Amino acid sequence: MALALRFALRELRGGLTGLRLLAICLFLGVAGLAGVGSLGASIVEGLSLRGQEILGGDVAIELGVRRATDAERAAFAEFGDVSEGVRMRAMVGEVGGDTRVLGELKAVDGVYPLYGDFRLAGGTPLQTALSGPNAVIAQALADQLDLAVGDRIELGNTTLTVSGVIENEPDRASEGFTLGPSVMISMETLPATGLVQPGSLFQYHYRLRMPPTADIEAVEPALKERFPDAGWDIDDRTNGAPGVRRFVERISQFLTLVGLTALVVAGVGVGNGVASYLDAKSGTIATLKSLGATSRLIFQSYLLQIGLVALVAVAVGALVGAAVPWAVVLVAGSALPAPPELGLYPVPLLTGAAYGVLIAVVFALWPLARACSVPAARLFRAGVEPVRWPGWPTLLAVVGSALAIAAIAIAQAREPLFAAGFIAAALALLLILTGLAAGVRAVAARLPRPKGTLLRLALANLHRPGALTRQLVVALGLGLTLFATLAVIETNLSGQINRSIPDRAPSFFFLDIPSPEVQTFEGLVRRHAPAAELRLVPSLRGPVVAVDGQRVSEMKDIPDGAWILRGDRGLTYANEIPQGNRLVGGEWWPEGYDGPPLVSLDVEAAQALGVGVGDTLTISVLGVEITAEIASLREIDWDSLGFNFVMIFSPNTLQGAPHSFMATAAVSPSEERALYRDATRSFPTVSVIRVKDVIETAAGMLTQLSAAVRSAASVAVAAGIAVLVGALAAGRRARTYDAVLLKVLGATRWQVLRALLIEYGVLAAIVSGLAFGLGTLAGWYVVTQTFDLEWLPSWPPVVATVLIGAAVTIGLGLVGSWSALSARPNRVLRTL
Known part of the structure; x- marks a missing residue:
């Protein structure tokens, strides 16, 4: 050694x-x-x-559209210090101004935050800033409305003074997907806004600060044992931002x-x-x-x-x-x-x-x-x-x-199964390319000999002893397949925004419209946009507490995909099947139905729950449990950018419960500004969401994902080029020897180069077709199964990627062969 x-x-x-x-x-x-x-x-x-x-405590408990009962709050306090808060969306605007924007409203109590360094610009303590009818706002909101400390803003039915600008909000990351900048007020100020009312979309949040030696994992089972049907969502500090x-x-x-x-x-x-x-x-x-x-x-x-x-x-x-x-x-x-x-x-x-x-x-x-x-x-x-x-x-x-x-x-x-499949696919690709190379050599050896010298030479180069067919096919196939796969993924990510939006997507979403003001709201929309496509939908929230008689709290394992059993769900009722929904099982209730409660369920949710027509679902609305029979199953077009509900009830089931309405309105661009201005001023408690704002937010998330894929692509491209260079380098000595012999026999450099061009062109054409097919298949799996997105490829960029890759391959092959073609016969022959 x-x-x-x-x-x-x-x-x-x-x-x-x-x-x-x-x-x-x-x-x-x-x-x-x-x-x-x-x-x-x-x-x-x-x-x-x-x-x-990030979580704001050792344990976080979230309740939708209701406050915890006295008994529940007493149980929370047994584990440690408790902070109570409310989170919802609300419109914010400067007093006397014409502009209102959507903000993420957070009402907090006197002990917030339990953990973390919450800072306001200038160093004012948060509780001092929130004393009185005040609000603190994010810097983004201050920039949008040109606000400064001391300015007055309208929030719901009240006016508040801006007493601070948020510099650091430690629990922001735990809030997940948001559409607007933060606005914070005290819990004492919240009632004056008039934003919390039956049917409004809001959540109560409770944060627990526990002793250092306490067992945080014991909180969830203990609370669920004492309150099995509370319908809350519990997280602890080990997973403060589960979505992230x-x-x-x-x-x-x-x-x-x-x-x-x-x-x-x-x-x-x-x-x-x-x-x-x-x-x-x-x-x-x-x-x-x-x-x-x-x-x-x-x-x-x-x-x-x-x-x-x-x-x-x-x-x-x-x-x-x-x-x-x-x-x-x-x-x-x-x-x-x-x-x-x-x-x-x-x-x-x-x-x-x-x-x-x-x-x-x-x-x-x-x-x-x-x-x-x-x-x-x-x-x-x-x-x-x-x-x-x-x-x-x-x-x-x-x-x-x-x-x-x-x-x-x-x-x-x-996901071990996914990783195993990925590796098996890579191995299968190597075997397929190796088999393809063997097939190319076998076919080339059996083809009739062309009359043209250059064609005969190029054909012989594919199958003669020492031929580089296997190395070139494997190298070229791996590189082009990877390029095609990444191109398919990239175009799909951009297509989610650019081509999945309907041609007639609504201009606005309106949330939390009070029931008594529905007709007034509709009249305002008609005044500004007589031809508007307006859809009003009743809105309630509540959890599913039982499936076909089995209590959710007693289920040991919630089935995969049964996300409707976790937390509150949006509920509504309707006389007719909504647009974008198609009945695939059962029957819709007749007009004026007044019998036992019925519900129409999304077919995918039904499959996840293992239920069908004739089974039952039990929901809880403001503490009242309602059991409804599944009358039909629907297939939902989730890309319609409208309000889509997993559960739609017969009107007689929920009409008597306190609730609000939601609406979508599709108007012409010239009508948008005036409608937005008057709707936000006339209905201060209604949240107005511009569809383009939602799209921009979603586009930002997909851009991050696309950038990550692009980064991986850069490494893959570099590796693919290195592979091709290696394949060419592996045969450089043989290529040099062949070129010298051909020159000795009278061939010109141009003739040898044309023979190589034909050889590389044939291989590139064969492998490009295979790479396009395999890359499309791999990209489809990643997009639809891994990212769970719609299949929306753009074929021109994918085809261009494969063709450019093949052309670059041929170019690199010729460049790599140039030294062999330039070799002097006398010098090479002396070394043999």
Whole structure:
């Protein structure tokens, strides 16, 4: 081993010319994997460390449209200090001004916040600022309305003084999807606004601060045992922002698997680079064997060389990946869903490094073993004779490393089945491309010989001994398939906003319209927009407390997809089937129905609950339980941008309950401004949401996701290019030899170049079609199953991506072959 190390170090003194491609491929793959893993870990760690601040307490309890009873609040107090608050949406405008905007209203009590550093600009204490008829507002709201401390604002039915501008709101991240900037008032001020009324959309929030030694995990089971039908949602500080955590974990998993795929693609480049390096060293290997060196010594020497270069590349890639969170925070920290906890995270770094080392073993060991096991006499020949397999030890090492890669990926995945499927798909793609290459060679060998010399030469290059067909097909296929997949995902993300919006989407959503003022509201809309498409919908909220007689509180496991059993749900009643809904089972109730309560249920929700027509659902409305029979099942068009309800009841079921109305209005652009101004001034307790604001918010979220996919694509593109370069480098020596022989026989450089162009063009055309099909299939799965989005690809960019990729491949192939075409015959022949 000492002698092998001496040989290895002596050869490495000459530089990394032959192993540069190995180092680049491993560096790209490991840096991408370590970077994605470190960024995801830093965000999740930030959520965990700041759990109390983000949640606002050790435990958070949320109740929809009702305040906790005295008994419930007394039970909360048994666990520690309690803070009570209300959150809802409301319109805010300057007194005497024409502009009102939607804000996220938060009413808090005197002990808020239990945790976290809530700061106002200027340092005024929050409770001091909220004393009296005052409000504190976010900087974004101050900028929108040009407000300053001391200005007066209208909120609901009251006017308040702006007493502070929020500089830091620690529990903002736990609120999830929001449409407006924050407005905060005291609980004592809330009744004067008139915003909390039967049917309004609001939530009561209770935060608990518990002793350091208390068991926070015991709170939820204890409360649910004492109040099984309370219908509240409980979270603790270990998962302060569950939506953000799920988003980050899911995106991290997807990007990790994409990065792993890119690393596998780069692994092909590693194999090609090692093969090219050893091909250049064939004379040295043959000489050493002729002088008595054993295959074992030579194998150890070159294994040490490759191993040293690989370890350095992996280490540098891991270091670069460790710096990714700092770089992202510096460049785009405000776009992150939660502030990361910067630091070194060993698990993603070690995982990325392990992937890199194992990939190097899988793809480098095989060509190394084959090269070192060939007899010296065969190495002195042209290198076109078939070579034997390297042996079972090498095969077992390669298979074992591949299984280790799969095991690590599956063990660390949030969804192991998805990770296993992803890896199986990557393996299947390699097998398909290898089979395609074998098929191309077989077909080319059996085709009639063309009359044209160049065509005959190009056809022979596809199947002759030593042909690069397999390397080129695998490299080109992996790269183009990955490009096509990412292009499909990218166009789908942009299509969610650009093409999923109906041509006649409503202009506004109106929320919390008081029942007595519905006709007055409708008259106002008609005055400003006589031809408006106005839809008024009754609005209530309440939880599902029983399914076909079984209490939800007694269910040990809530079925997957049964999200309607978690927390309050929107409820409504209707005489007719709403637009965008299609009946798929049962019958709709007749006009004027006055029999037992009936409900129409979304068919997907019914499947998740395991119920159908004739079964029953029990809901709780303001503490009153109502059991309704499922009369029909509906298929809902969720992209209609209207009000869609999972449960619609017969009118006689809910008409007597206190409730408000919601409305959508589609008006012409010229009518929007006046309608918005008068509606917000005439109905101060009604929340008005512009559809374009919703779209902009959703677009911002999809832009973040698209940017993440684009980042993964950049690594994949770099890896794909490296693979192609490796495939070309692996055959450079043979290409040079062929070009020299053709020149000696009278061929011109242009003729040889045209033959290569035909060869690469045929391969690119075959592989591009396969890559387009496989990339489309993979993209469809990621978009519809992983991201749970609608399938809305834009084909021109996808086709262009594949064609450009194929064209670039041909160009790189010709550029890579130029040195072979430029070689002087006398110089090359002297070295043979």
